[in-house]
Amino acid sequence: MTQDASDAIAEAFTEEWGRIVATLIARTGDWDLAEDCAQQAFAEAVRRWPRDGVPRQPGAWLTTVARNRAIDRLRHEQMKDQRLRAASDLMTAAQPPDDADSLLREDDQSGIVDDRLRLMFTCCHPALPLEGRVALTLRTLAGLTTAEIARAFFVPEATMAKRLVRAKRKIAHARIPYRVPPAHMLPERTGGVLAVLYLLFNEGYKASAGPDLVRTDLCREAIRLARVLSALMPDEPEAAGLLALMLFQHSRRLARVDQDGELVTLEQQDRSRWDRAEIDEAGALLERALARQSAGPYQLQAAIAACHAQSPHADATDWPRIATLYERLLQVMPHPIVALNHAIAVAMADGPDQGLVLVDELEASGELGEYHLLHATRADLLRRLGRGEQARAAYLRALELTTSDAERRFLTRRLEDSAPV
Amino acid sequence: MKYMMFVCVEESTKLTPEESQQIGPDTEAWVAEMDGRGVRLQGNQLAPVTDATTVRVRAGEVVIADGPFTEAKEQIGGFDILECADLDEAIEVASKHPVARYGMLEVRPFVD
Numbered sequence: 001m002t003q004d005a006s007d008a009i010a011e012a013f014t015e016e017w018g019r020i021v022a023t024l025i026a027r028t029g030d031w032d033l034a035e036d037c038a039q040q041a042f043a044e045a046v047r048r049w050p051r052d053g054v055p056r057q058p059g060a061w062l063t064t065v066a067r068n069r070a071i072d073r074l075r076h077e078q079m080k081d082q083r084l085r086a087a088s089d090l091m092t093a094a095q096p097p098d099d100a101d102s103l104l105r106e107d108d109q110s111g112i113v114d115d116r117l118r119l120m121f122t123c124c125h126p127a128l129p130l131e132g133r134v135a136l137t138l139r140t141l142a143g144l145t146t147a148e149i150a151r152a153f154f155v156p157e158a159t160m161a162k163r164l165v166r167a168k169r170k171i172a173h174a175r176i177p178y179r180v181p182p183a184h185m186l187p188e189r190t191g192g193v194l195a196v197l198y199l200l201f202n203e204g205y206k207a208s209a210g211p212d213l214v215r216t217d218l219c220r221e222a223i224r225l226a227r228v229l230s231a232l233m234p235d236e237p238e239a240a241g242l243l244a245l246m247l248f249q250h251s252r253r254l255a256r257v258d259q260d261g262e263l264v265t266l267e268q269q270d271r272s273r274w275d276r277a278e279i280d281e282a283g284a285l286l287e288r289a290l291a292r293q294s295a296g297p298y299q300l301q302a303a304i305a306a307c308h309a310q311s312p313h314a315d316a317t318d319w320p321r322i323a324t325l326y327e328r329l330l331q332v333m334p335h336p337i338v339a340l341n342h343a344i345a346v347a348m349a350d351g352p353d354q355g356l357v358l359v360d361e362l363e364a365s366g367e368l369g370e371y372h373l374l375h376a377t378r379a380d381l382l383r384r385l386g387r388g389e390q391a392r393a394a395y396l397r398a399l400e401l402t403t404s405d406a407e408r409r410f411l412t413r414r415l416e417d418s419a420p421v
Numbered sequence: 422m423k424y425m426m427f428v429c430v431e432e433s434t435k436l437t438p439e440e441s442q443q444i445g446p447d448t449e450a451w452v453a454e455m456d457g458r459g460v461r462l463q464g465n466q467l468a469p470v471t472d473a474t475t476v477r478v479r480a481g482e483v484v485i486a487d488g489p490f491t492e493a494k495e496q497i498g499g500f501d502i503l504e505c506a507d508l509d510e511a512i513e514v515a516s517k518h519p520v521a522r523y524g525m526l527e528v529r530p531f532v533d
Contacts, residue, residue, distance in 0.1 A: 127508055127512070173530050173532075174424075174508045174528075174529075174530045175422045175507040175508055175530065176507065176508045176509075177506075177507040177508065177509050179509060
């Protein structure tokens with residue numbers, strides 16, 4: 001494929017995927033149909049754009065193709081009354097191709113000016129279980145794959161696939177509408193939207209698959225949306241906390257990967273390459289949020305990130321404070337990954353042997369047995385305790401489990417460093 | 422779209438004298454409003470679970486037991502069958518029911 005066409009398709013996917021799927025959902029009420037037809041439209045673009053050239057309005061082109069596919073599908077199916085109506089709605093629509101999009105906007109009483117954020121609030125219906133609505137939003141609007149979402153939730157892909165099916169089934173059976181919520185109904189959906197943005201950022205920050213470790217486009221978009229959200233909800237300190245957290249993480253992006261695309265650990269990063277402006281902005285945001293005295297998971301994580309960001313060099317890091325913050329985080333977010341990070345902080349504050357006790361407990365609980373970073377952490381602690389053989393075994397296990405190329409290279413280097421001389 | 426709405430109250434829930442006095446008229450007002458809108462097809466209050474009888478057939482024998490089928494703390498005190506455009510409307514109708522303020526409403530779609 002020509003570079004132009006493939007760039008245009010990649011860009012259109014980032015820009016248009018969610019809007020196209022949302023348009024078809026709003027029109028047909030059928031989530032699977034919407035996703036399938038959007039996928040087919042992109043497949044069609046892959047075939048035709050290199051040959052015919054990139055259309056002047058890629059989004060409109062894709063929407064039209066997807067919509068026509070939906071009409072065909074609905075015509076060919078054994079149609080029930082209701083579906084017939086959906087099909088005739090689509091077919092008689094004399095509006096421009098993005099009609100449902102403008103329809104969503106005419107209906108709008110949410111006060112959310114950003115299209116993408118409004119669609120996320122629409123998708124995060126509180127009648128769906130929290131994880132289901134977050135996963136569905138990531139799949140439907142952000143176009144993340146089921147595998148990527150599964151990794152974000154630390155569950156097997158089959159489990160995530162089932163959750164998505166169950167959520168879509170409830171939408172169909174209980175007839176959950178795809179409708180922009182009015183402003184007074186936004187707060188009950190905010191938790192879901194925050195989780196969506198958080199996971200979107202994480203996926204970008206630490207791409208779980210593929211050659212690039214950092215997908216900056218996802219990070220920038222997540223930050224942009226978090227900014228819109230915290231402006232929309234000035235009284236929600238967790239929104240400001242999430243924005244601060246993202247900015248702290250993002251400030252390290254240049255130092256995090258070296259010239260060869262290799263991962264650089266926090267302690268070895270060149271701190272002069274951290275983005276000071278972002279750190280200062282994040283610090284101010286966090287301070288204002290914490291003053292409200294209701295620290296939730298995002299503010300606590302931001303407070304931990306602040307400890308790193310505001311420390312002039314790695315040796316000056318306040319590990320006892322970080323360990324305490326992780327302990328508080330563990331109370332509001334009892335998640336094995338938080339427990340793993342707590343163990344790492346304890347190892348730094350009180351010594352690798354103390355950390356190893358916690359990591360071993362965690363491994364024994366069985367929850368993170370398939371998680372490469374648990375084994376990488378164990379390996380690192382064993383290495384620091386001078387237990388080379390066991391460290392090598394743990395590095396090998398971590399290598400087996402990682403799916404990111406850059407992490408694989410990093411672990412291989414560590415493994416070679418710990419080779420017996 | 423038809424939904425069954427169960428009106429549930431925890432056994433231990435104690436109403437203030439004021440609430441006890443209001444619940445009757447408030448429920449009547451809710452029924453009148455929802456009947457008027459055409460979203461409530463029918464409904465009724467149920468006698469307490471102490472009046473319930475459970476019926477099973479095991480190995481061809483009818484087995485009768487006194488009491489409800491579940492020992493849950495929450496009990497179904499009544500039901501309404503709703504006809505709504507979608508779940509959002511059903512949620513809106515349920516949220517206006519006076520029992521929503523101290524008990525809870527379960528809204529479940531009919532299969533057909």
